[in-house]
Amino acid sequence: MAGGNSTVDKRKSKRKLVGQVGELAHGESKKFTLRCGGIGVEAFLISYEGSLHAYLNRCRHIALSLDWLDNQFFSEDKRFLICANHGATYEPKTGECIWGPCAGAWLQGVPLEIEGQKIFARCPELEEQNGV
Numbered sequence: 001m002a003g004g005n006s007t008v009d010k011r012k013s014k015r016k017l018v019g020q021v022g023e024l025a026h027g028e029s030k031k032f033t034l035r036c037g038g039i040g041v042e043a044f045l046i047s048y049e050g051s052l053h054a055y056l057n058r059c060r061h062i063a064l065s066l067d068w069l070d071n072q073f074f075s076e077d078k079r080f081l082i083c084a085n086h087g088a089t090y091e092p093k094t095g096e097c098i099w100g101p102c103a104g105a106w107l108q109g110v111p112l113e114i115e116g117q118k119i120f121a122r123c124p125e126l127e128e129q130n131g132v
């Protein structure tokens, strides 16, 4: 294998296989970790209305995990993502907080790449946390 383009190789090395297409049904989620800038960050993959999205598992109210019960992100009716700490309610498609103490803020999205049946995630640029 050739040494090739080091920029491309570096980018490729940062992504992580996090799942398979079809693995999650609507309203299901799966947690994973990424190593970003030398630190491990927790994130989660969701399936919502036929599309896949991923976000850091970090509420925009206080930098706590959303899932007080492991891997429970969705409301009972599977319509919203809920932070179990103080009830912040997020739109699954966009990550926008539409109700609660962080209304108007956004979950930090995790870029996904789909190749064949494989789902890869890349580190997002880590943002400052609101209120911390």
Ligand code: FES
Pocket (backbone or CB within 6 Å): 059, 060, 061, 062, 063, 064, 083, 084, 085, 086, 087, 088, 100, 101, 102
């Ligand atoms: S930590 Fe999520 S709503 Fe307060």
